[in-house]
Amino acid sequence: MVKPILKLITVAKEVGVVTRKYPYESPLLTEEFRGKIEIDASICWGCGACVKACPSNALTIRESMDVMELVYFAGRCIFCGRCADVCPTGAIRVTKEFELATDELEDLEQVVIHRKVKCPICGKHFVPQPLEKYVCEKCAKGEIPTYMMVCPECRRKVGVKKMIRCKGG
Amino acid sequence: MRVRPPKALRKSIWVFHLNTGSCNACDIEILDVLTPFMDAERFGVKLVASPRHADVALLTGPITRETLPKVVNALKAMPRPRLVLAIGACAVGGGIWHDSYSVIGGFPRLKKILEENGVIIDRVVYVPGCPARPEAIIYGLAVLIGLLKKKVKKEVKEAGKGEG
Ligand code: SF4
Numbered sequence: 233m234v235k236p237i238l239k240l241i242t243v244a245k246e247v248g249v250v251t252r253k254y255p256y257e258s259p260l261l262t263e264e265f266r267g268k269i270e271i272d273a274s275i276c277w278g279c280g281a282c283v284k285a286c287p288s289n290a291l292t293i294r295e296s297m298d299v300m301e302l303v304y305f306a307g308r309c310i311f312c313g314r315c316a317d318v319c320p321t322g323a324i325r326v327t328k329e330f331e332l333a334t335d336e337l338e339d340l341e342q343v344v345i346h347r348k349v350k351c352p353i354c355g356k357h358f359v360p361q362p363l364e365k366y367v368c369e370k371c372a373k374g375e376i377p378t379y380m381m382v383c384p385e386c387r388r389k390v391g392v393k394k395m396i397r398c399k400g401g
Numbered sequence: 402m403r404v405r406p407p408k409a410l411r412k413s414i415w416v417f418h419l420n421t422g423s424c425n426a427c428d429i430e431i432l433d434v435l436t437p438f439m440d441a442e443r444f445g446v447k448l449v450a451s452p453r454h455a456d457v458a459l460l461t462g463p464i465t466r467e468t469l470p471k472v473v474n475a476l477k478a479m480p481r482p483r484l485v486l487a488i489g490a491c492a493v494g495g496g497i498w499h500d501s502y503s504v505i506g507g508f509p510r511l512k513k514i515l516e517e518n519g520v521i522i523d524r525v526v527y528v529p530g531c532p533a534r535p536e537a538i539i540y541g542l543a544v545l546i547g548l549l550k551k552k553v554k555k556e557v558k559e560a561g562k563g564e565g
């Protein structure tokens with residue numbers, strides 16, 4: 233009976249104390265640890281690539297008449313970091329924040345509000361402003377073609393009209 | 402806001418581990434909390450085998466349809482004040498299973514079902530993470546019994562205007 237206990241004491245002495253004193257010392261975070269994500273609203277385009285990539289639908293898009301909201305719900309996020317990988321602007325940063333415990337689900341939400349561009353022909357709102365600005369910068373060097381700023385539906389109509397006019401000569 | 406713990410909880414809290422169909426990763430993190438590595442017994446947290454003895458239910462998993470009646474019974478058996486710590490993305494919002502046919506989809510939906518059945522939950526704290534870190538669980542416990550304040554709050558930002 234005494235022998236195993238003695239053995240245990242020697243093992244315990246070798247190993248020492250392993251208990252982390254967590255609230256009183258820093259948590260055991262490795263370099264690869266991923267926590268909640270942070271969306272930088274000043275550079276996000278509202279392209280929605282992150283929403284497509286998110287496996288748990290923690291990132292969703294809420295649309296209304298003239299606003300598009302990118303909603304991040306940390307409660308459902310599995311901290312995989314796929315959104316940060318696919319984000320074309322690097323707006324998503326993976327932080328090491330994990331102390332997210334709360335009694336209100338609302339606290340876990342992060343909302344980025346995007347105003348939408350208004351179509352000059354039909355007045356419908358269709359695409360987030362920063363995304364439109366980027367496309368204009370990228371595609372139209374110099375002047376912007378008139379139907380670049382209109383919504384897809386009106387653009388189709390304008391295009392067809394133009395074609396008919398060309399054919400009719 | 403710091404909440405003063407209910408009178409029944411000024412001493413050691415006893416926890417009951419309630420797995421509602423989780424993938425077991427969260428359960429292993431709970432083991433990590435209770436065993437010497439993180440040693441929650443430093444704070445008097447002790448695992449008990451029956452919900453009738455427990456102050457807090459450590460609920461993991463998205464609550465599958467199969468477990469729902471058992472979960473309701475287990476929570477019903479707990480004495481008041483009835484406290485729940487919903488651990489992991491599954492328990493908080495359904496996680497990656499949130500739209501699956503076979504799950505209820507997280508504690509918020511279970512809470513509604515419980516209310517319909519007359520089971521009152523006095524306080525619930527959500528601990529996100531997949532799985533939630535042992536440190537996060539200890540932090541959540543501390544928030545639940547009112548030792549620490551919560552850190553997060555809702556953020557609404559306008560695009561193109563920077564932080565704020
Ligand atoms: S992928 Fe990046 S730029 Fe596109 S909506 Fe998501 S955060 Fe914004």
Ligand code: SF4
Pocket residue numbers: 269285286287288289290291308309310311312313314315316
């Ligand atoms: S980290 Fe993963 S789960 Fe979380 S928002 Fe990004 S893609 Fe979705």
Ligand code: SF4
Pocket residue numbers: 423424425426427461462463488489490491492496497530531532533
């Ligand atoms: S939150 Fe993640 S780790 Fe925890 S039970 Fe659900 S899937 Fe498993």
